Amino acid sequence: xxxIVLFGKPGAGKGTQAxxxxxxxxxxxxxxxxxxxxxxxxxxALGLEAKxxxxxxxxxxxxxTIGMLQDEVDRNPHSAGFLxxxxxxxxxxxxxxxxxxxxxxxxxxxxxxxxxxxxxLVKRLLERGKTSGRVDDQDEEKIRNRYQEYNEKTAPLMDxxxxxxxxxxxxxxxxxxxxxxxxxxxxxxx
Ligand code: ADP
Numbered sequence: 194x195x196x197i198v199l200f201g202k203p204g205a206g207k208g209t210q211a212x213x214x215x216x217x218x219x220x221x222x223x224x225x226x227x228x229x230x231x232x233x234x235x236x237x238a239l240g241l242e243a244k245x246x247x248x249x250x251x252x253x254x255x256x257x258t259i260g261m262l263q264d265e266v267d268r269n270p271h272s273a274g275f276l277x278x279x280x281x282x283x284x285x286x287x288x289x290x291x292x293x294x295x296x297x298x299x300x301x302x303x304x305x306x307x308x309x310x311x312x313x314l315v316k317r318l319l320e321r322g323k324t325s326g327r328v329d330d331q332d333e334e335k336i337r338n339r340y341q342e343y344n345e346k347t348a349p350l351m352d353x354x355x356x357x358x359x360x361x362x363x364x365x366x367x368x369x370x371x372x373x374x375x376x377x378x379x380x381x382x383x
Contacts, residue, residue: 194299195220195274197380198281200350201307203339204314204321205365206372210307211278213373218380221269224278225258228265230327248328250335252342255285262286263293274302282347287354304354305379307365307372311340 197220199207208224215222229247232240239261246253262280269275281287294300315336322330329335354360363375 195302195380195383196277196294196299197274198277198301198304198354199307200304200354201365202309202311202314202343203336204318205307205309206369207278207307209369210373210376211276213369214376214380215276217373217377218274218276220274220276221272222276222278223262223265223280225262225280225282226278228261229253248335250329250338250342252282252346255283255289258282259286259289262290266293281350282343284346284349284353287350301354301357301359303359303361303379303383304350305376306351306360306362307376308362309365313366315340 195218197214199211199214201207208227211222211224214220229240229243233244233247234240239257242257243253252258258280262277266275277290281290291300315333318330318336319333321327322332329339351360361379363372363379365372367375
């Protein structure tokens, strides 16, 4: 069983790469962003609660996000492994995930970061906002706020996983196929 955390700033390409990696390695892809958007679209209680934060470009509180993620893992008891995309995003989430997986006799195998420069990413998100319909992609101020959230709350996770000897980084600039290849190289050498 391998459990991979895909790590990177907003717009780094986690979702795009996850689509390829889940097929290639038979992993269950769990994107907290996608799960939140599904709930918002269907006006569930969870969606309505999360929307306030997401539309501002703020992180959704840990108390909401952690329970949601755990429910999704529990919904896939026969999975051959998980590809976590957009989770964990805070140290509290990372600790909760480690404890939760340990309670099932499992753990994170590796965290792989897609690296790219902020200015390139902001341009990518504004471009995506033209077609994605995502409120948080359409306004540069909200995008900048997401980077601030990332720098304050998510960036410390790099040291968290480095201390566990589980952190890998690949260059996130290139063609989609090139980047899949870089990620595959890491996964196959684990
Ligand atoms: P991106 O990586 O492009 O910002 P996501 O689809 O991963 O997009 O996430 C969209 C939004 O959903 C985030 O800005 C945040 O508000 C919320 N979100 C997603 N995952 C988490 C998480 N693990 N913790 C808190 N909020 C989250």
